[in-house]
Amino acid sequence: MKLKTIFFLLAGICLGFPSVSQEAFEAELHRVPIISNVDNLERDFFLYLPQGYGQDPDKEWPLMLFLHGNGERGDGKDDLDYVMIHGPLYEAWIQKRDLPFIIIVPQLPMFGRDTMGIGYIDNRSKEQVPTRLAEGTPTRNLAYRPNQPMTGAVPSDTFPTGRTTLPAGWDLVEEDLLAMLDQVTNEYQVDKQRVYLTGLSYGGFGTWYIASKHPEMFAAISPIVGWGHPDLMPPIAEAKLPVWTFCGGRDPVVEAKYFFAGINKLEALGHRSVRFTIEEDMGHDVWRRVYGGQDIYDWLLEHSKN
Numbered sequence: 001m002k003l004k005t006i007f008f009l010l011a012g013i014c015l016g017f018p019s020v021s022q023e024a025f026e027a028e029l030h031r032v033p034i035i036s037n038v039d040n041l042e043r044d045f046f047l048y049l050p051q052g053y054g055q056d057p058d059k060e061w062p063l064m065l066f067l068h069g070n071g072e073r074g075d076g077k078d079d080l081d082y083v084m085i086h087g088p089l090y091e092a093w094i095q096k097r098d099l100p101f102i103i104i105v106p107q108l109p110m111f112g113r114d115t116m117g118i119g120y121i122d123n124r125s126k127e128q129v130p131t132r133l134a135e136g137t138p139t140r141n142l143a144y145r146p147n148q149p150m151t152g153a154v155p156s157d158t159f160p161t162g163r164t165t166l167p168a169g170w171d172l173v174e175e176d177l178l179a180m181l182d183q184v185t186n187e188y189q190v191d192k193q194r195v196y197l198t199g200l201s202y203g204g205f206g207t208w209y210i211a212s213k214h215p216e217m218f219a220a221i222s223p224i225v226g227w228g229h230p231d232l233m234p235p236i237a238e239a240k241l242p243v244w245t246f247c248g249g250r251d252p253v254v255e256a257k258y259f260f261a262g263i264n265k266l267e268a269l270g271h272r273s274v275r276f277t278i279e280e281d282m283g284h285d286v287w288r289r290v291y292g293g294q295d296i297y298d299w300l301l302e303h304s305k306n
Contacts, residue, residue, distance in 0.1 A: 025055045029093050031080065034183070037175040038109060043076025045180055046083060048092055048103035053189065060191035062301060064088060064101040065181060067170050067203030067210075068108065071120045076107045081129045083107050087200060087291055094130045095137050099297055101196075102188060104180050108202070111168035143288040146250040150280045153249065155260035164229040170199070170206025177210060181217065193305045198222040198296075200287040201254065204245075208232050208262070215239035220303035222246070222296055224287045225254045228262035237269035242303050246290050249280030275299075 031044040053061060066089060072082040083105050084090055092099040114121055130138055165171050185192060197218045199207040204226020211221045212232035220242040228236075228245070236243065243266065247256045256278050263276050279286050290296050 025052050027051045027092065028053070034176065034179060036076070036173070038173060043107065044080050045076070045107065046080065046089060046105040047184060048089055048105070050092070050100050050102065051098050053102070060189050062101045062194040062196065063104070063184065063190045064196045064198065064300070065104045065177065067199030067206040068105070069201035069203055070113065071124065073108045073110050073113060073121065075109070080107050081126065082124065084130060085128060086287055088198070090130060091291055094132050102184065102190060104184055106173070106177060106180060108170060108173060111172065113168055140292070143285050144283050145281065146283045148250060150249055153256035153278070156257040157261050159229065159258055164231050165209045166202060166205045169202055169209070171209045174210065174213065178214070194219050194301070194303070196220050196300045198224065199226065200224045201226055201284070211236055211241060215241045219305045220300050222300065224290055225251060225284055227254060227258040230261050230265040233262055233265040234269060237266050237271035240271060240273060242273040244275040244277070244296070244299055246277045246279065246286050248282040248284055248286040249278050250282060251284045251286070253284045
């Protein structure tokens with residue numbers, strides 16, 4: 001039992017608090033500070049605690065680390081709310097879905113991307129950040145449906161970046177991510193056998209990278225619209241780390257043809273716990289369908305390191 005949970009229970013007994021109802025254990029969203037290894041400055045990450053957390057002091061909860069895309073970067077302080085625009089945190093906190101995970105959501109620094117004329121970064125505003133309503137939930141934004149016909153993908157063995165991951169990506173904050181996982185795992189009611197990693201776009205690439213470097217930490221991973229380079233696959237295959245990756249058949253940004261080489265490498269290495277889904281009718285924002293559905297969460301929960 002965690003010390004702060006014991007303190008809470010003892011305080012309630014000593015002060016004569018009434019019995020705690022289920023309503024007292026609604027979902028919570030916290031900002032947790034951490035000193036970044038990148039620049040020794042304080043940055044925050046979001047920590048989501050699901051409905052019912054703390055009600056049973058002996059219950060351990062699955063933990064999910066979510067890595068956002070390129071457009072949600074920021075300083076980890078005033079910009080942190082941008083990470084609520086997409087992904088599991090949007091589903092759990094904004095749409096009030098009862099997802100039974102503790103969720104860690106960090107923010108990737110700009111690393112100069114705000115000086116490169118990237119329109120969706122330069123032109124973003126806080127008005128785009130969704131708001132959790134006191135009653136009900138906001139209307140969802142619909143996924144973009146490209147007009148071009150579905151033609152399928154011809155696999156490619158060459159990659160546009162010339163490297164195993166993207167520039168200015170999540171690999172640069174690897175130590176910070178490990179520190180967040182360590183802190184939350186030790187201070188909260190975490191089931192250490194059910195720690196999951198997922199991310200979209202830039203975060204999909206980051207998911208492959210972090211999983212390759214630390215496959216023993218996770219029970220399953222789901223990179224979305226981010227392909228995995230074949231050079232990253234041997235540690236994932238050796239650990240038999242379950243993978244479910246997604247891409248869009250009409251995605252002009254992260255094209256489906258680049259996914260096959262890494263997936264085929266996993267299978268060539270004898271790894272069989274691999275799923276690859278091409279949403280042929282969709283463009284880049286496949287994550288709206290994936291995280292907005294239920295299958296991904298059910299699949300993650302099926303896996304435990306035990």
